[in-house]
Amino acid sequence: MTTSISRRTFLKGGLAAAGAIAASSLPLPAAVKGETGQELATLIDIRKCIGCEACVEACKEANAAKFPEPEKPFPKMYPSRVKVSDWSDKREVMDRLTPYNWVFIQEARVTVNGKEETYTFPRRCMHCQNPPCADLCPWGAARKLKNGITRIDADICLGGAKCEKVCPWHIPQRQTGVGLYLDILPGLAGNGVMYKCDRCYNRLEAGKLPACIEVCPENVQKIGPRAEIIKEAHAIAKEINGYIYGEKENGGTNTIYVSPVPFKDLNRAIEKGPGRPHLKPVSDAMAHADNLAKAMVIAPIAGIAAAAGKFYAASKKRGQHEEGRK
Amino acid sequence: MKTYARESAADRKWLKRFYIMLFAVMAFTGFGQMPIFKRYYIADVPGLGWSADYYKTHYIHYVGAALLLGLLAYWMVDYLLTGRREFRLTGSAYVRIALLAGIVITGIFRVLKNLPDVVFSPGFTMFIDIAHLGFMMVYLMAALIFLIFRSGWTQGIDD
Ligand code: SF4
Ligand code: SF4
Numbered sequence: 001m002t003t004s005i006s007r008r009t010f011l012k013g014g015l016a017a018a019g020a021i022a023a024s025s026l027p028l029p030a031a032v033k034g035e036t037g038q039e040l041a042t043l044i045d046i047r048k049c050i051g052c053e054a055c056v057e058a059c060k061e062a063n064a065a066k067f068p069e070p071e072k073p074f075p076k077m078y079p080s081r082v083k084v085s086d087w088s089d090k091r092e093v094m095d096r097l098t099p100y101n102w103v104f105i106q107e108a109r110v111t112v113n114g115k116e117e118t119y120t121f122p123r124r125c126m127h128c129q130n131p132p133c134a135d136l137c138p139w140g141a142a143r144k145l146k147n148g149i150t151r152i153d154a155d156i157c158l159g160g161a162k163c164e165k166v167c168p169w170h171i172p173q174r175q176t177g178v179g180l181y182l183d184i185l186p187g188l189a190g191n192g193v194m195y196k197c198d199r200c201y202n203r204l205e206a207g208k209l210p211a212c213i214e215v216c217p218e219n220v221q222k223i224g225p226r227a228e229i230i231k232e233a234h235a236i237a238k239e240i241n242g243y244i245y246g247e248k249e250n251g252g253t254n255t256i257y258v259s260p261v262p263f264k265d266l267n268r269a270i271e272k273g274p275g276r277p278h279l280k281p282v283s284d285a286m287a288h289a290d291n292l293a294k295a296m297v298i299a300p301i302a303g304i305a306a307a308a309g310k311f312y313a314a315s316k317k318r319g320q321h322e323e324g325r326k
Numbered sequence: 327m328k329t330y331a332r333e334s335a336a337d338r339k340w341l342k343r344f345y346i347m348l349f350a351v352m353a354f355t356g357f358g359q360m361p362i363f364k365r366y367y368i369a370d371v372p373g374l375g376w377s378a379d380y381y382k383t384h385y386i387h388y389v390g391a392a393l394l395l396g397l398l399a400y401w402m403v404d405y406l407l408t409g410r411r412e413f414r415l416t417g418s419a420y421v422r423i424a425l426l427a428g429i430v431i432t433g434i435f436r437v438l439k440n441l442p443d444v445v446f447s448p449g450f451t452m453f454i455d456i457a458h459l460g461f462m463m464v465y466l467m468a469a470l471i472f473l474i475f476r477s478g479w480t481q482g483i484d485d
């Protein structure tokens with residue numbers, strides 16, 4: 001642990017900067033820019049992460065302009081049970097997700113073959129392939145983009161935090177006192193805006209890598225077409241006899257972790273709680289919607305058949321009736 | 327001829343009650359998709375705790391939508407085959423049908439949006455989400471007005 005800390009401090013200044021320069025000078029293939037419209041995924045090789053937090057700082061810097069600037073005092077909200085979420089005085093917090101911190105480093109001390117080892121890895125939105133946060137957003141403020149990004153539009157979000165509740169990892173974080181709700185009925189509906197990693201959508205559009213990927217001195221993360229990322233993740237897992245997280249979770253995500261130790265063990269070792277997501281297995285949150293969508297195709301057919309059947313029975317009966325009268 | 331008309335009138339009454347009940351469930355679980363049931367104590371009403379669980383209300387809304395689609399398809403075909411010879415649709419019925427069509431069509435798009443491989447543009451996503459709610463609000467308002475003016479769906483051919 002001590003070595004990792006000293007490496008951490010050393011690397012934070014030197015290598016992070018060097019890594020940034022090296023990575024930014026590389027041209028991005030068209031597929032990575034998301035221009036091709038294919039779904040992009042990121043690979044996170046947790047063996048490589050040294051926990052330097054350069055990615056956390058880079059994210060804060062790159063996305064500073066998107067961070068909330070709430071107006072104070074906040075409008076009073078009714079009923080009084082509605083809680084204010086205010087992170088504007090705690091912007092420097094780096095050890096959990098907040099509206100001002102979209103990625104943080106999780107640490108797990110695990111015993112592998114009788115030896116204690118420490119793993120660190122970045123945690124943020126998984127960018128699910130069928131994200132319940134976006135599917136269930138009542139206003140369409142959260143939505144999935146064709147290149148695999150799930151993004152919450154800060155101009156539309158009302159801060160009801162439904163996305164946080166339905167997200168299997170409870171990723172989005174609320175800041176009160178900003179956004180559209182202030183212009184509607186601030187006392188009675190809404191409570192700010194939800195924030196989370198948007199996978200640097202604007203940098204990708206401009207042909208740049210997400211800030212956290214670009215800055216990482218250890219090249220922990222990689223971004224590319226999902227199929228390729230999955231292939232690579234499996235190749236690494238095979239090579240190191242390792243484990244994968246994010247490929248199947250919640251029906252599939254665009255964030256694929258590869259680890260030499262089981263995620264079950266990592267999950268036990270990490271600190272969990274608000275803003276600190278777990279690493280548990282997650283079944284597909286929207287599976288019910290897929291199944292019931294099939295019922296919705298069958299139901300009208302059954303309705304039509306019933307009406308036609310009734311018509312047929314009635315005309316037969318009428319036929320008999322008329323026959324009897326003859 | 328009379329007996330069939332009476333039989334189907336009884337059927338229709340029963341189905342209409344079912345429709346009203348179903349519609350109430352759809353309105354309730356639909357409004358439950360907004361984060362208001364917890365805030366406004368609805369989920370605190372004994373027996374309504376489930377209404378704050380978005381996945382539960384969503385599930386019920388989907389089951390209800392399937393039933394509603396079945397019922398509306400039944401009525402549509404039944405009207406074309408037999409109904410139109412027995413009664414006429416009132417003006418207010420046409421207004422309701424138009425609004426219902428709005429609810430159903432935007433609802434279908436919402437269901438499509440929730441499928442894993444469907445991605446709509448941000449603008450369209452927002453449009454269908456808000457239009458679905460909008461059509462429902464207007465429908466409820468229209469239904470209330472028609473109730474006050476006692477304007478039903480149908481009217482006998484000879485009325
Ligand atoms: S992912 Fe990279 S930048 Fe982030 S903490 Fe790990 S090594 Fe540092
Ligand atoms: S991890 Fe949560 S916030 Fe991110 S896309 Fe999935 S459901 Fe949405």
Ligand code: SF4
Pocket residue numbers: 058059060062063102103124196197198199200210211212213
């Ligand atoms: S992809 Fe961009 S927004 Fe997401 S954690 Fe990395 S730097 Fe932050």
